[in-house]
Amino acid sequence: MKKLFISFLIILLSQFSSGQVSGNVNYQNQYSEQKTININFPSQDGIMITVKGLANVKADSYTAIFSLTQIGKTTKEVNELINQRISQSLTEIKLKKDVVTFVDMISFVPVYEYEVEKKVFSRKTYNEVPIGFELKKNIHIKYSDPNQLNDFISILSNHEIYDLVRVDYVSNTLESIKKEMMNKAKLLIQEKTKNYEVILGETFTNAEKRITDDFIVNLPVEMYKSYEAYNNSYLNLKKTANVNQSNKSTTLYYQPVFNKEFDFIINPTILEPVIQVQYEIKIFINREKKQIPKTDKQFILITPNGDLKNLVVDTAKQKL
Template identity: 25%
Template sequence: MKTISTKIAFLLLLTFSLSNAQISGNQVYGTGNSNRNSTATGVRSVSVNNSSLSVSVSILMNTKADGFVITFGLNEEAETVKECNSKINKRIDGFIARLKSLSIKKEELYVDFIAQTKVYDFEVNGTTSKQFEKGFEIKKNVIITTHKVSNLEKVITMASEFEIHDIIKVEYYNENSNEVHATLFDAALEMAEVKKEKYLKSFRKRSIGTPDATETFEVYHPKNQYKTYQAYESSEVETYSNNRNTNYMKKVARKNKSFYYDGVSSGGYDKVINSNQTEVGIQYTLTLTVSYKIDTSI
């Protein structure tokens, strides 16, 4: 009987291990480092004593972005400032003209002048070198707003036609963050009231006066929610030699890095709104803690 129980325990342990391995993915190769500014977790707690009752409710909402702001960087070099500015503006004007096909309005475009600097080079003559002024370099950014996620790849492709390859950043934004806050607050307040009534009834207590409350509202943008890992196994190379003057070189194969979106986990929250959203967007969390005074005369 003991042997059978041992076998069952082993099989259960093996099954549990395999099921974990199947759902972990290659993210297990990650170092645990994250670009996230903070890690959000839901807070669900209730404390009650003779004089007070404290109830905490946490809600997470996943939302799609209402729009995107993408910033491109480009530079141009020439012997004179006039020539340099003319060449970079020609590329920018061509790019903006192509964007009209995506119905991007003039007010949704902005060209930001970043820098104008002198460019120097070296002239080598035998064992000496002399630095000389070669020309000028101008850097500019093109900032574009679009309300369609499908436009992002199209914009990037159009930019490449004008040798604009530096995608500096992509910002996500929502226009109704106040409405999101109001939705989360009302939902949290309703759930806190349900919890309060449940615990007052369970412990045969009654609240008096007006409650005190604290609230924490946070917004999580995608740019802070990405992680990276490298999934590979590598052999070790050891070289033995009696000749201490011999230098050895080893060429290491390139290992690709993977990046993935790791948003706020739904674990620990009383309620998750839009829990099945797959599109990367903006996440909002609200934690409401309400404290009630207990009638001690009962």
């Protein structure tokens, strides 16, 4: 009985741990990518050879953009208030190592509200009247240490600046990475071409070829997804019953491009969000046999003495 209980416990724990590795994202079936190979048969006249590569590039620097809004009764008041918040924040931020800042003007507009005009024998009239001004600015912060972002958030929040618009990732090595990917793809496509030649017992040296290639760069800001992790309650209620739904927490997570469909990968292991560069090259090889042009007919005249003579005949005139 004890052995049976231990066996049951091991099975239960193994099922539980596999569920934990899967993650809560699978509650909503986020991963629906195709899991089987599906290739199209090459056309009768040609072969398409494809090589795809992926590079995970760590950023060299980052730019965080924070937005702030200030409202005041006069233009002077609104400018003084927002400049005070910005200058105090930037004074502390600039004490950090390798930090560059920039303030971007966004908008400066009047703010209106409705004033009710009451009349004795008619309906109320609502008139828009100016009550002040609204000024919006963005603070751009460039930094190289990703851990500094927490410090910036702490400093800015002390001055009522909470809106982190986005974080841009910048790499100075993208050009060299692209060249490396092209070189790797060139070697692989040559290897694939030789392999096809061996399999088919042919040579593609003199065959007609067409080639195309392209890059795609995916930034981390484009690669975030969301889901709601919860388990619904099922009750057998009447249609007239009032049900109050609770607000579900939405989770955001970084979802990089999967590395399972590529012929080569540069820096396959990633921990933090990275810039992902995809490269694909395609070569079409035309295997259609070239038709040998037909030559003009040759006429031979046999003389009475038995000699053979070649006759030159103008076939163009014969067609006419």
